[in-house]
Amino acid sequence: xxxxxxxxxxxxxxxxxxxxxxxxxxxxxxxxxxxxxxxxxxxxxxxxxxxxxxxxxxxxxxxxxxxxxxxxxxxxxxxxxxxxxxxxxxxxxxxxxxxxxxxxxxxxxxxxxxxxxxxxxxxxxxxxxxxxxxxxxxxxxxxxxxxxxxxxxxxxxxxxxxxxxxxxxxxxxxxxxxxxxxxxxxxxxxxxxxxxxxxxxxxxxxxxxxxxxxxxxxxxxxxxxxxxxxxxxxxxxxxxxxxxxxxxxxxxxxxxxxxxxxxxxxxxxxxxxxxxxxxxxxxxxxxxxxxxxxxxxxxxxxxxxxxxxxxxxxxxxxxxxxxxxxxxxxxxxxxxxxxxxxxxxxxxxxxxxxxxxxxxxxxxxxxxxxxxxxxxxxxxxxxxxxxxxxxxxxxxxxxxxxxxxxxxxxxxxxxxxxxxxxxxxxxxxxxxxxxxxx
Ligand code: GLN
Numbered sequence: 223x224x225x226x227x228x229x230x231x232x233x234x235x236x237x238x239x240x241x242x243x244x245x246x247x248x249x250x251x252x253x254x255x256x257x258x259x260x261x262x263x264x265x266x267x268x269x270x271x272x273x274x275x276x277x278x279x280x281x282x283x284x285x286x287x288x289x290x291x292x293x294x295x296x297x298x299x300x301x302x303x304x305x306x307x308x309x310x311x312x313x314x315x316x317x318x319x320x321x322x323x324x325x326x327x328x329x330x331x332x333x334x335x336x337x338x339x340x341x342x343x344x345x346x347x348x349x350x351x352x353x354x355x356x357x358x359x360x361x362x363x364x365x366x367x368x369x370x371x372x373x374x375x376x377x378x379x380x381x382x383x384x385x386x387x388x389x390x391x392x393x394x395x396x397x398x399x400x401x402x403x404x405x406x407x408x409x410x411x412x413x414x415x416x417x418x419x420x421x422x423x424x425x426x427x428x429x430x431x432x433x434x435x436x437x438x439x440x441x442x443x444x445x446x447x448x449x450x451x452x453x454x455x456x457x458x459x460x461x462x463x464x465x466x467x468x469x470x471x472x473x474x475x476x477x478x479x480x481x482x483x484x485x486x487x488x489x490x491x492x493x494x495x496x497x498x499x500x501x502x503x504x505x506x507x508x509x510x511x512x513x514x515x516x517x518x519x520x521x522x523x524x525x526x527x528x529x530x531x532x533x534x535x536x537x538x539x540x541x542x543x544x545x546x547x548x549x550x551x552x553x554x555x556x557x558x559x560x561x562x563x564x565x566x567x568x569x570x571x572x573x574x575x576x577x578x579x580x581x582x583x584x585x586x587x588x589x590x591x592x593x594x595x596x597x598x599x600x601x602x603x604x605x606x607x608x609x610x611x612x613x614x615x616x617x618x619x620x621x622x623x624x625x626x627x628x629x630x631x632x633x634x635x636x637x638x639x640x641x642x643x644x645x646x647x648x649x650x651x652x653x654x655x656x657x658x659x660x
Contacts, residue, residue, distance in 0.1 A: 226264045226265050226280070227262055227265055229261075230324065233371055233372055236370060241369075241371060247346060247365055248343075249362040249369060250326065250328065250371070251285050251343055251362065252292060252295075257323070261322055264322055267320060274319030275320075276319040276430070279321050280373045281431070282326075282375040283326055283363075284327050285297055285326040285328070286333055287310045287409070288307075288313065288407040288408075289323060292305070293305060294326065294409060295342075296329070296333070297332075298331045298342050299538070300533075300538055302531060302532070310406060312403065315434050315435055316431075324371075327375060328341050328343060328344070328362030329361055330383075332518070332538075333411040334542050335358040335541055337358045338355055339598070345361075346365045348390055348595065350368055350390075350634065353597050354594075354598065354635060355595045355598055356368075357387035358383060358387055359378075360384050360395075363375035363376065363384075363421050368393050373422070374427050375420070376419070376421070376435075378408060378417065378419070379416070380618060381611045382397075382614030384421060385590050385591075385624060385626035387421075390595045392631075393423060393628065394423070394425055394628070395419065396419040396421075396624075397624050399622060399623040399645040400414075400417055400444070400621035400645070401446040401621070402445075402448035403418045403445070404439035405444065405445070413517055414517060415510075415618040420435070424659065425627070425655050425659050426452075428625070428652075429455055436448040448648050456656065457653060461492075462491070463583050463584050464484065464494065464496070465579060465583035466496070466498065466587055467587065468497045468498060468499040469503065475632050476589045479637050480589050480637075483629050498582075500586075502568070502572045505568055505572070506616040507608050507611070510619060512561040512564075513562070513565050516553045517549075518549055519545065519550050519553060522534050572616055575620075576620040580622075584650065585651070586641075587640065587641050590613065590626040590639060591609075591613065591614075592612055592613055593609050613640060617640075623643055623646070624640055624641065624642040624651070625652070627639055627641070629658070641655055
């Protein structure tokens with residue numbers, strides 16, 4: 223019989239073989255030192271039929287979510303020696319439902335990045351194509367699921383950080399609606415955009431973990447929670463109206479894979495499909511960064527070297543420093559109204575445009591990432607970097623929900639398809655995603 227303990231031991235030996243040695247994926251920063259004991263306790267509960275809904279599931283956590291007694295370092299030297307004094311709300315609910323936490327995963331430093339290369343503790347490799355980046359910033363979480371080091375993982379997504387690595391690593395990744403999942407205990411990058419979400423091997427595990435962490439939480443004032451019915455996910459929504467995003471991407475091969483998949487599904491389920499243009503989507507990246515810079519700058523002021531670890535400016539990498547300096551500059555009084563407020567106005571337009579589109583369409587579908595990942599170590603321009611989340615960051619700005627599901631491959635590199643639904647329609651989102659998975 224497969225027990226939680228035997229499963230854990232298999233995962234540990236896989237990690238031993240291929241994470242630090244062998245293929246050196248480098249998905250994990252720290253393993254849970256109490257995992258073996260915790261697995262035994264969960265197995266006892268399973269025997270007595272007293273176990274929670276996540277019993278038997280082994281879950282990896284991005285290193286920016288607090289777990290009591292462990293080192294939520296955010297892959298930064300700043301918090302290298304920080305021990306979390308509490309559990310984030312999502313961790314509390316996972317533990318209560320007997321999910322087993324296997325460890326902390328690698329990431330871009332403070333979630334600032336696209337590829338996993340800004341981690342202070344070394345880049346993570348893409349398990350499906352070792353010389354390529356796995357995508358970021360939840361690089362280790364997506365890689366851990368893809369390399370079969372765990373069942374499910376948690377990531378965080380400010381502009382694409384769950385969906386982009388899920389796409390490149392060939393796994394499923396959900397960015398919940400803003401307010402669906404508690405951010406209490408998440409070391410945030412940009413508080414008005416961040417959401418914690420699951421990365422999994424299939425829709426059913428993704429939905430299961432989401433159903434647990436989307437419980438309403440009083441500790442986070444922006445949290446509303448979101449309810450889904452797991453059985454209903456198997457139902458295919460009839461008479462769907464699907465909008466295919468009209469967006470110019472250079473890699474026509476990627477669009478072709480998406481189009482083929484949509485046509486097949488539309489024929490099978492009798493969905494109506496139509497091209498849809500979003501006028502403001504081209505401004506999304508330019509809108510996203512001023513907001514991120516200002517909010518990140520403000521969030522990092524507590525890393526002053528007195529309370530937590532080291533003074534951030536003295537030890538952080540160049541991407542983090544760029545955002546701190548940029549954020550301090552554009553939030554100066556003399557620039558008020560120029561960048562940040564302008565960005566907030568543009569954000570409103572993007573939100574309105576999505577809202578209007580959802581009056582006509584049940585969902586919008588597009589590639590998750592309009593380009594293939596680059597090779598590890600390859601130098602690419604910042605403009606090329608920005609392409610990674612050109613299609614994911616609009617959904618953070620609008621606050622809607624989106625999922626990336628694996629849909630094909632180009633030369634061994636997985637391709638993800640993004641499905642976007644209106645805020646708090648995760649149920650419908652999972653149903654549509656499941657129709658493709660079938
Ligand atoms: N790549 C984007 C950025 O660097 C998104 C990161 C994220 O979602 N945390 O800001």
